[in-house]
Amino acid sequence: xxxxxxxxxxxxxxxxxxxxxxxxxxxxxxxxxxxxxxxxxxxxxxxxxxxxxxxxxxxxxxxxxxxxxxxxxxxxxxxxxxxxxxxxxxxxxxxxxxxxxxxxxxxxxxxxxxxxxxxxxxxxxxxxxxxxxxxxxxxxxxxxxxxxxxxxxxxxxxxxxxxxxxxxxxxxxxxxxxxxxxxxxxxxxxxxxxxxxxxxxxxxxxxxxxxxxxxxxxxxxxxxxxxxxxxxxxxxxxxxxxxxxxxxxxxxxxxxxxxxxxxxxxxxxxxxxxxxxxxxxxxxxxxxxxxxxxxxxxxxxxxxxxxxxxxxxxxxxxxxxxxxxxxxxxxxxxxxxxxxxxxxxxxxxxxxxxxxxxxxxxxxxxxxxxxxxxxxxxxxxxxxxxxxxxxxxxxxxxxxxxxxxxxxxxxxxxxxxxxxxxxxxxx
Numbered sequence: 001x002x003x004x005x006x007x008x009x010x011x012x013x014x015x016x017x018x019x020x021x022x023x024x025x026x027x028x029x030x031x032x033x034x035x036x037x038x039x040x041x042x043x044x045x046x047x048x049x050x051x052x053x054x055x056x057x058x059x060x061x062x063x064x065x066x067x068x069x070x071x072x073x074x075x076x077x078x079x080x081x082x083x084x085x086x087x088x089x090x091x092x093x094x095x096x097x098x099x100x101x102x103x104x105x106x107x108x109x110x111x112x113x114x115x116x117x118x119x120x121x122x123x124x125x126x127x128x129x130x131x132x133x134x135x136x137x138x139x140x141x142x143x144x145x146x147x148x149x150x151x152x153x154x155x156x157x158x159x160x161x162x163x164x165x166x167x168x169x170x171x172x173x174x175x176x177x178x179x180x181x182x183x184x185x186x187x188x189x190x191x192x193x194x195x196x197x198x199x200x201x202x203x204x205x206x207x208x209x210x211x212x213x214x215x216x217x218x219x220x221x222x223x224x225x226x227x228x229x230x231x232x233x234x235x236x237x238x239x240x241x242x243x244x245x246x247x248x249x250x251x252x253x254x255x256x257x258x259x260x261x262x263x264x265x266x267x268x269x270x271x272x273x274x275x276x277x278x279x280x281x282x283x284x285x286x287x288x289x290x291x292x293x294x295x296x297x298x299x300x301x302x303x304x305x306x307x308x309x310x311x312x313x314x315x316x317x318x319x320x321x322x323x324x325x326x327x328x329x330x331x332x333x334x335x336x337x338x339x340x341x342x343x344x345x346x347x348x349x350x351x352x353x354x355x356x357x358x359x360x361x362x363x364x365x366x367x368x369x370x371x372x373x374x375x376x377x378x379x380x381x382x383x384x385x386x387x388x389x390x391x392x393x394x395x396x397x398x399x400x401x402x403x404x405x406x407x408x409x410x411x412x413x414x415x416x417x418x419x420x421x422x423x424x425x426x427x
Contacts, residue, residue, distance in 0.1 A: 028197045029267050029274040030425075032111025032260030033367050034103035036212055038074030038253050038354045042106060047371050050379045051400050055353040057236045057251050062216040069232045070225060072239050073216055074253025074355035095254065096129070096214035097168055103212050103258040104169045111260040112272060113206060115174045124177030124204055126196040127166045127258070128188025128211035128359040130415070169208060169258075177204050185415030186321070186356060187283065188213075189256060189363030190423050194281035196261045207261045210363030214254035224252055229325055240356075242322030242349040242381055243329045243395055245388040250324040253351075256360020257367040275370040279408075279426045280308025286418035297321070297420045298335030301410060304422035310408055312339050315424075317378050317404075319365040319411045322349030324356075326388070332412070333391035342392040346401060350379045362413035366423060369409035373427040377402050 033043045038056025040046030049056070056074045065071040076099060104125075108115070115123050166181050178199050182191045189211040196209035224230045231249035233239035240251040267274055282303030287293025305312060318340075321332055336347065350368050351361055372378055378401040387395045411423045 027264035028200050028261050028278045029264045030259050030276055030278065030366075030370055031262045031267050031272045031274055032107040032109070032113065033275065033370065034105065034107030034110065034258045035255070035364065035367060036076050036079070036099040036103050037255040037257075037357075037364060038076055041076055041078055041102075043110065043257075043367065043371075047368075050350050050353060050368065051377065053353070053380055053382045053399065055236060055382055056253070057239060057353070057355055059236075060216065063218055063221075065221065068221060068225065070221075070230045071234065072231070072236055072251050074251060074255070074357070075216060076214075076255050095216075096212060099214060099255060100127070100169060100212040100258065101172060103256070104173065104208050107208060107258045107260050108173060111206075111262070112270075113260060115206070118205060121177045122205040123173075123175045123207065124199060125166050125169045125175050125179045125208040126182070126192050126199060127169070127209060128182045128184065128192040128363075129213055130183055130185040130188055130359045173208070175208065177207070178202075184283075184359075184419040184421070185417065186358060186361050187413045187415035187419035187421040188359030189361060189366065190281065190411065190413045190421035191283060191419075192359075193259065193261065193278060193363065193366060193423060194283065194421070197278055197281060200261065200263045205263055205266045208258055209261050210256060210258040210366070211359035212256035212258060213358035213360040215358065216252070216254055220252075231324065237383055239383075240324050240352050241384045242320065242324045242352055243333065243347075243387050243391045243393060244384040245386055247324050247326050247329060247388070251355035253355025253357045254360070255354065255364065256357050257364040259363065259366065276373050277426045278366075278423060280304040280306070280310065280422075280424035282307055282422050284420045286420065288418075295331050295335070295420070297332060297412060297414060297422075298338055300420040300422040301335065301339055301412060304410070304424050308424035308426070310424055310426075315340070315345055315408050315410050316406045317369070317372060317409045318345055318347045319369050319409060320347050320349045321412045321414045322351055322381070323414070324352075328414070329388065330390050332414075333393055337392060343394045345394065346378055346396055346404065347393045348378055348396040349381045352382045352384065362411065362421065365411045365413070366425060369411050369425050373406050373409060373425065376404070376406050378404065378406070
């Protein structure tokens, strides 16, 4: 392994391929999916729950939240770390790393890949994280208070955590190729996929990519509450309502998806089954607040479509960021309206069943998009009953939409601090 780097995304568009990229096919296909989500542990269990409209949002159990104004979250059900993670790693990891290890193992098995059979340095890991360090940092602070200054600072623990999360995946599976971690909050899951695609262009054969995140601890909860954007509803079915006139904020959750991104020629040579192609990707950055500049989520979508060589009228479904906040939902609806026209394309936000999963949310949407293309079905946005008048979207609600031909999906994500990302996946 060449080392695990902590990277912070600053690019505003896909980097042009260099000489190494021009020398090899650049098609990146997804051959494996691993999922840990509040409404299902394992890709097929989660997908079946999504199509049933089954929510994983419920009362918090990880800690006593009874004294807080917000008490709902999306927790991964039935996850017992001791059943999935070697005992020697339990003291060295927290929830997010354990969930990541399980998702990575499922994704590799799903792809039919044994990294030990690959050439040295042919496989790596590029993931994203943003919130998981809270739980690890809280644990370090508690140790600091009880034992004095022998422990690292909270800030050091964050940086160490981000590196270790990907490092554990690489070590456990013998991934010696280029690895890294990107930090761009909810946009991170797409940014990691975009970076993994670049690694394939540089000569890698296989990259474990995407994100799983978790920070359901008191320290993290205090940060959510201080920001003032979290839903305080006590009704799990009405707490998180993307694009609804009744939207009152988001519900935090944990989980995400890890994907096996593979060079198309290598996948073809071994006869691998593929879920689809990551045909385009782009990222943008919003202007600083109060400067009068418009958000650039729409620009990210346009750049991703251009990168994929796809016209707007060729997009069959959009997996929206779906913030569940009135102002943010209006901004996204306006961006989609400018690109596709009012009610111009089916839109869905299945994260309404999981909550916003920080870095893990966008890669879980990529998994949903790929399975939608496979099964020719659009999952619903649950909870939302009436779409707001100022969000003129063809939002899929209630039940899955079938009977439509799906070949191309656009996935959007936004992260705190102005991060935007978009990816195009094709059947």
